[in-house]
Amino acid sequence: xxxxxxxxxxxxxxxxxxxxxxxxxxxxxxxxxxxxxxxxxxxxxxxxxxxxxxxxxxxxxxxxxxxxxxxxxxxxxxxxxxxxxxxxxxxxxxxxxxxxxxxxxxxxxxxxx
Amino acid sequence: xxxxxxxxxxxxxxxxxxxxxxxxxxxxxxxxxxxxxxxxxxxxxxxxxxxxxxxxxxxxxxxxxxxxxxxxxxxxxxxxxxxxxxxxxxxxxxxxxxxxxxxxxxxxxxxxxxx
Numbered sequence: 001x002x003x004x005x006x007x008x009x010x011x012x013x014x015x016x017x018x019x020x021x022x023x024x025x026x027x028x029x030x031x032x033x034x035x036x037x038x039x040x041x042x043x044x045x046x047x048x049x050x051x052x053x054x055x056x057x058x059x060x061x062x063x064x065x066x067x068x069x070x071x072x073x074x075x076x077x078x079x080x081x082x083x084x085x086x087x088x089x090x091x092x093x094x095x096x097x098x099x100x101x102x103x104x105x106x107x108x109x110x111x112x113x
Numbered sequence: 114x115x116x117x118x119x120x121x122x123x124x125x126x127x128x129x130x131x132x133x134x135x136x137x138x139x140x141x142x143x144x145x146x147x148x149x150x151x152x153x154x155x156x157x158x159x160x161x162x163x164x165x166x167x168x169x170x171x172x173x174x175x176x177x178x179x180x181x182x183x184x185x186x187x188x189x190x191x192x193x194x195x196x197x198x199x200x201x202x203x204x205x206x207x208x209x210x211x212x213x214x215x216x217x218x219x220x221x222x223x224x225x226x227x228x
Contacts, residue, residue: 032215043119043206043219044157087156091215100147101208101217105156 002027002092006104013078013111021073021086021107029093033071034101035064036087044087047073078111085109115141115211119220126197127228134192134223136163136207142187143209147217148180151204163190163207197227 003026013019025033032051036044048057050066057064061082063074073086085108089101116139126132136146144165149157161182162170169182179201181193194201204224208217 034216036219041204041222041224043117043208043222046216046218049214049216100159100162103156103158 002090002102004088004090004102004104006086006088006107008107009105010108011110013075013109015079015111015113016077018074018076018078020075021109023071023073023088023104024069025071025088025090026069027090027092027102030090031093032091033066034089034091035071035073036089038085038087038106047086075109078109080111080113083109083111115209115216115218117207117209117218117220119205119207119223121223122221123224123226125226125228128198129196132194132197132225134194134205134207134225136190136192136209136220138188138209141209141212143190143212144187146184146190146207146209148182148190148192149206149208151206151222157206160192163192165190194225197225199227201225202227 005024007022034049035047038044048064053068055066061076065072085106087106088104118137120135146163148160150160151157159172160175163182163184165184171177184190204222206222208219210217
């Protein structure tokens with residue numbers, strides 16, 4: 001059965017203190033790994049899609065990387081506005097052509113000024 | 114970018130009544146949409162896959178007679194919570210894959226409170 005695990009559950013950083021969030025996955029065949037940001041009371045906002053091991057994508061202070069077993073979301077010099085819950089999701093072969101996603105439980109990031 | 118809207122953004126209803134939530138893809142067509150439920154401090158749980166022109170596919174443990182899904186057009190899916198009870202109170206979110214991509218785009222969510 002496909003599974004996605006995120007760590008840590010919560011992370012508190014000082015402004016400017018870089019760190020990484022982890023997403024470990026076990027799937028029958030990876031078709032895509034997705035990172036989303038979710039603010040309280042809102043729907044998830046798309047950040048990145050990664051398809052194959054070794055792939056990297058960047059957006060402002062965020063950089064996502066992918067290996068065969070896990071993905072990292074690196075946050076460089078975070079600002080308070082980066083505070084949110086970061087969700088990882090995978091689309092596997094098991095999901096078939098329906099694009100069904102399996103989500104991790106998320107990492108709640110708090111960046112203090 | 115692909116934009117998905119939901120209406121209403123929040124609703125309060127009495128126990129036993131039915132509530133309809135709409136999910137629209139604004140600038141693209143979606144033959145498939147997804148409905149999720151999210152309880153406080155928990156991740157998204159897929160409830161069902163909405164298919165345009167055919168029956169929805171429900172996840173294990175989700176009552177299809179309680180959560181009615183209708184995908185009437187290529188841009189609209191509706192979720193009706195029938196005979197709502199307090200335990201149905203939750204945050205309901207829909208999503209749709211962008212045209213020509215596997216990336217799913219999410220609506221802003223609907224907060225349901227059943228009294």
